[in-house]
Every structure is written in C-alpha cells, then in structure tokens.
Amino acid sequence: MRKIVSAAQAIVDSLIEHGVDTIFGIPGVHTYKLFDALYERRREIRFIGSRHEQGAAYMAYGYAKSTGKVGVYTCVPGPGVLNTTAALCTAYAANAPVLCLTSEIPAADIGRGFGILHELPDQLATLRSLTKWSERIDHPTQAPHILAEAFRQMTSGRPGPVAVECPWDTLSVTALVDLSGPASALDPPPVDPGAVESAAELIKQSKRPMIMVGGGAVDASSEIAQLAELIQAPVTAHRSGRGIVGEDTLHGLGLAAAYKAWLETDLLIAIGTRMELQYLRWRKFPPNLKVVRIDIDPRELLRRPCDVGLVADAKLGVRALNASLAGSEAQRPSRAAEFASLKSQARTEYESVQPQVAYLDVIREVLPRDGFFVEEICQVGFTARFALPVYAPRTYVSCGYQDNLGFGFMTALGVKAANPDKVVISVCGDGGFMFGVQELATAVHNQINLISIVFNNRCFGNVLRDQKTAFDGHFIGESLTNPDFVKLAQSFGAKAYRAANPAELKSALTSALNDSGPVLIEVPSEPGAEASPWPFLHPWSAGR
Ligand SMILES: Cc1ncc(C[n+]2csc(CCOP(=O)(O)OP(=O)(O)O)c2C)c(N)n1
16 A cells, blocks of 8 residues: 555554554654654554663563564664663574664764764664664665565564664655555475485484474474374473473473483484583583484574484474374384483482472462463572473573573563463562562553562572682672562552462462462572572583
C-alpha cells in the first residue's frame, strides 16, 4: 500500500506488519516523533516504559528468549543506546532476535563533532560492533526495506540482535512510501545427503554416543527425542538447550549426570551448540572421540573441529539423519537403567551443594511444567544449571556465555510480559538484583506479575569465596550494605515476603502464586554460607 507518511510512521507500520505487539523503552526528544507514531497505533502495539534503558533492552531480550519472536526496544541515541549495550551483547551471546530501535543527531550533523545533544563519534559503527547487522534510515522511503532486512537478519540462519537508527529530523520527513508487507526469513540451507550419510555411518560405528543440544536446536525437540530413542543416546545441554529433551524423560540428562558418561563417550552429536560445555567447562575429552555437528551457521563448524559437519537447520538436519538411520540402525540395547542410575548418582553428589539445592527443590515443586525460570549470576543461579531439572524448551532463561551480573530480574520482566499466563520465577543474589531494582516500579506500573526471589547474603558471594580460597582472605569490594528488601518492595507497591528456610520459601511461593501483583521474596542468609557449585560446573578443577 502506498501512502504519504513520516519515517516514524513507516517504521511503526513495519513493526506491526512484522507481528510486533510489544515495545519496551524510554522516550526522549530525539524519538518524540517515533513515540507519536506509536501513540497513533497504540491499539496494535503495547508500549512498556522502563526506568532505565538497560531494563528495556533486557526486557526485550527476555521477550525474545522465551518466545522465539523478535523482542523490540527503543531508546534515545548516545547515552541512551549505550545504556543498553550489556543487554545487546547478551542477545548476541545467546543468539536472541532483539531489535534496538534508536535515533541519531540531525542527519546533516552526523560525524561533524559539533557537540550536539547525545552525539557519539560514530554511533552506527558502535552498534555494528555489537550486533549481527545495523543500519541507518536516511529517508522514509527506505524504512520498509531496512526494517524488512532487519527482521530477515534477526530470524534467518543463526538469530541475533540488530539495530536500526533514524536521525532526529529524518523521523519527521514525509514522503510517498510503499508500505510493503513483512519480509520472509531466508530459506534454511539445503541438507547435504552426503554429509547425512557420513554422519549416519559414524553413528552406526559408535557404541556410546551422546547428544549435546544448544539454543540452535530449540525447535527440534521431537526429532532429537526420536534420534535419542533410536540410538539410545543421552541428551544433555548447558543453558539455552535445556528442556529441548525434558530432564524428566528417559534420555534427558542434566549436565552433572551426563558428565558421568562423558569420558566413555565415543561419539558426540552436537546440534545447534558451540560446545561451550565440553570445551570450556568439562575440558577433558574422551580418547578417540568422534564428533558430528549440525549447525545452521557454517562459520561455527570452522571454530571447533569435527569429523562430520552438517550445515543445516536443526530440525531438518536431524530429520534427515533419522530417516537415514531408520531401518539400518539395529535396535540398540536399552540404556534406560544406566541413565536412571547416572541421574540418581549425580543427584546424590550434588545434594551437597546446600542450601541452594534445597531451595531449588522447592522452586521446582512449585513451578508448573511450562513455567519459566530465569537464572542469574548468583549461587542459586549457578547451582540451577545442574540441580534444577528443566522440562520444556525455552523455559530456562539464561544469559548465554556473558554471565553478566544483573541481567536476571530485568530479563524476567520481559519473559513475564511476553507470557502473562505462565508462572515466571526469577532468582537473584542481592548484588545482581540491585543492578535493576528500579524496574520494580515498571513491574508495578504495568502489572507484570513476576515472582522474584532475592537471596540476600549481604555480599557478592562468589567474589567472597574466590578471595577466601584463592587470595588468602584478602577481602576487598565483596561486602554489601543492603536495604530491607521487603520494605523496599512494599514501598514500590509490590507484595513482599521474607523466607528464612526452604519450608518458608515454599509457603511464600504458594501465596505468591495466588497474589495478583508482582511479588518479591527475600531469603536472608549469612555471607559465605553457600557450598560451592563450581565442582559440578568445572569438574576439571578441584572446585573453587
Ligand atoms: C556485569 C558483571 N559485573 C561483575 C561480575 C563479576 N561477578 C560475578 S559473580 C559476582 C557476585 C554476585 O553477587 P550476588 O549477586 O550477591 O550473588 P551471590 O554470589 O552472593 O549469590 C560478581 C561481582 C559479572 N559477572 N558481571
């Protein structure tokens, strides 16, 4: 449809055409025109204002990670956009389709150093260094194409964040614009039958295969479960791949149980994963291990060596592999008893990681199968990576390899905004929670009914442990003075509880599930009281 519109109107139209229903952000003079266009279309697109741009970007990340759909945020240029960069690098790390929509100083002033409000030396270059793709809209007629390309980039091949900027004055320029419909994602690459055959051959020769899945396999649950059943392989994951094969099913193994089978594994089938778990966490490799990789990103196959690499969409690649194996694969003896025993041995061992495991048991008991758990860089978050079983894809939300303190609470708000009918539980330490504490106001203002559990040990617990064990107790920068979290949450208008032990957490969570607004639960403890989770995450070390 051709229409005379402003660049701002063309941008908002394109967002709606691409199915965007929510946009997070903070307005400012450079983006007033965009906000006016959002106002015009307010029945089709919901705006959720945050209290810091960082919060808006993490919310968009949580929206994207939990749904697989594009998460969008908007902010002013310069300091506004720089405030979002930790979330942008997280979206990059975790392959999340996040759109950063920002502005620029007036078009004719860009790069001239006049000292215009919110000017950066080269904002577009900065954004390009943080995203999969970034572009500037110089005229309204370009808006539909640039937005279409942005969506294509976010959703084709390996997903990732992108940024689009439109200068302050250009947002108001009007022109006859062809408001074309949504772009379609590029077709996945064709599956190479030769590579499938070679992979099938290696599988047939293997005796003890293991399947490792990452975020790239998130839409291939049934195909991977079928492969696991066919070849009697355990399926494990580190973070984004958790729940693709539920850890309560026969073949789904948490990483602690899987590690017990690792050194006897003769074939690793790595699907949509960087293999961070094997290369950077487990580190030791079984002798004579063969590796088959399936990945949609061809560059990925060059980073870590493999015996057979299949460039393919995970679903299509595994489907082809299953078809090639069907019939030829002699029925393998069931490994059910072995897997069950690995799980129970692992559980007995990691039960020593207290009190975190006891708290996680309560959370798992209360959280419905399809509820979301958002981890954080804290003792309970680290422990959850091996001690909280995950049952469904996308329900375990992490920050990928960035491990950036503070991402959790703000990300969880985006998860809940995208999934209002599902239970969402966020766990944070007192340190990480305070990175985004102001977003309690966003939760109350927008009735984002998240349940946040803050484990308050009055310190950066991980730092305290490291300084105690590796630096002879030279404590510096580890202790924290905190507010009364219950009173703080109540002062924002949220419901709050205090729970001093797992039983009290269970009753607080049970009440929280019936509360109608956002809830904070503070769990107080003493500094340094938590057992180290690291022996299970870094089994190569004696554990810190
Ligand atoms: C952005 C960022 N800053 C700093 C760190 C370093 N860091 C890792 S864990 C940690 C302490 C976390 O403390 P808290 O949130 O209270 O959780 P706890 O370990 O006490 O459970 C720090 C400072 C980080 N990972 N990311």
